[in-house]
Structures are given as structure tokens and as C-alpha cells.
Amino acid sequence: MSQSISSSTKAEEVVSVDVSQAKTLLQSGHQYLDVRTQDEFRRGHCEAAKIVNIPYMxxxxxxxxxxxxxxxQVSSLLNPADDILVGCQSGARSLKATTELVAAGYKKVRNVGGGYLAWVDHSFPINTEEEEPSAN
Incomplete structure (x- = not known):
């Protein structure tokens, strides 16, 4: 099923939060949608109780x-009524993804300005999923 972006949805209609606000919102139960590639996600992502990785690109x-x-893919895992933060590496892909989600009826979705790079710059906790080198 293909959905198109409404031409009336503009980036200005998207709510963005900085990483400090995002950290607080995550602690209050918001879900985090990481739209980076799976490789980027595995190398490191923000620490969040509810995190999903669905690449936008x-x-x-x-x-x-x-x-x-x-x-x-998003609609199979997240509900349009959920509180969702959308992040990427620097904020560009997540802004596009958030714009598309707003157009698709997601009402409580926010873009994380600055993305993972800003998260790391603030020394906020991260998780990695890189495989440990074998001890052999």
C-alpha cells in the first residue's frame, strides 16, 4: 500500500526538539524511531527503553x-497516536521522515534536531550492537 505525502505538509509544520529535550521525553516514555541505516544504528544509537530502527534511506x-x-514498516510497529521521536545522524533524514509521518496522520511525532551526532556531543548514553571480536 503506497501513501503519498500531502503537498500541504511542510517542514515548518514539523515539531523539532533538541537532544536535551529528547532525552527528557525518552525518559518519560516516548518511543524513538531511528531512521538511519542498519549499519549506522549498529555502530551506535541513543539509549532508549523503546527504540526502533527503520531506515528512511x-x-x-x-x-x-x-x-x-x-x-x-513504521505503521507495522508504531501507532499514529504514539509519542514518537524521530532521529537520524544529523537531523536531515529525520526531518524528511517526520514530515512524511505527519502527512500520514502521525500526530505526536517530533524530529530530533541535530540527531545522533548532537546526542554524542552532549555525552548522553549510547548503545552499540557491534559484534565483539573473538578471543581466538
């Missing part, structure tokens, strides 16, 4: 392309 041999199943 996919790496292909031709370069990065938009994940055409993004909305479908």
Missing part, C-alpha cells in the same frame, strides 16, 4: 535511495 550500489516501504 537505503544504501544501494547506485547510492542512497528512499525506502519505499518506510511508512508501511
Amino acid at each position: 537505503l544504501n544501494t550500489p547506485q547510492g542512497r535511495v528512499k525506502n519505499q516501504e518506510f511508512l508501511e
Whole structure:
């Protein structure tokens, strides 16, 4: 099922929060939607009790392309009524993803300005999923 972005939804309608606000919101139960690639996510992501990784862009041999199943994948895991923070590496992809989610009816979604880089700059807790090197 394909959904298109309403031409009336503009980035100005998207609510953005800085990483300090995001950290507080995560502690109060907001869900975190990390829209970076799976490799970026595995290398490190913000520490959050409820975190989901659904890439907005996919790496292909031709370069990065938009994940055409993004909305479908999000809707299979998150409800439009959920409190959701959307983050990426620096804030650009998450702004696009948040704009698309708002157009699709997600009312309580916010973009995390500055993204993971700002999170790290603030020395906030992170998790990594890199495999440990074997001891052999």
C-alpha cells in the first residue's frame, strides 16, 4: 500500500526538539524511531527503553535511495497516536521522515534536531550492537 505525502505538509509544520529535550521525553516514555541505516544504528544509537530502527534511506550500489516501504514498516510497529521521536545522524533524514509521518496522520511525532551526532556531543548514553571480536 503506497501513501503519498500531502503537498500541504511542510517542514515548518514539523515539531523539532533538541537532544536535551529528547532525552527528557525518552525518559518519560516516548518511543524513538531511528531512521538511519542498519549499519549506522549498529555502530551506535541513543539509549532508549523503546527504540526502533527503520531506515528512511537505503544504501544501494547506485547510492542512497528512499525506502519505499518506510511508512508501511513504521505503521507495522508504531501507532499514529504514539509519542514518537524521530532521529537520524544529523537531523536531515529525520526531518524528511517526520514530515512524511505527519502527512500520514502521525500526530505526536517530533524530529530530533541535530540527531545522533548532537546526542554524542552532549555525552548522553549510547548503545552499540557491534559484534565483539573473538578471543581466538
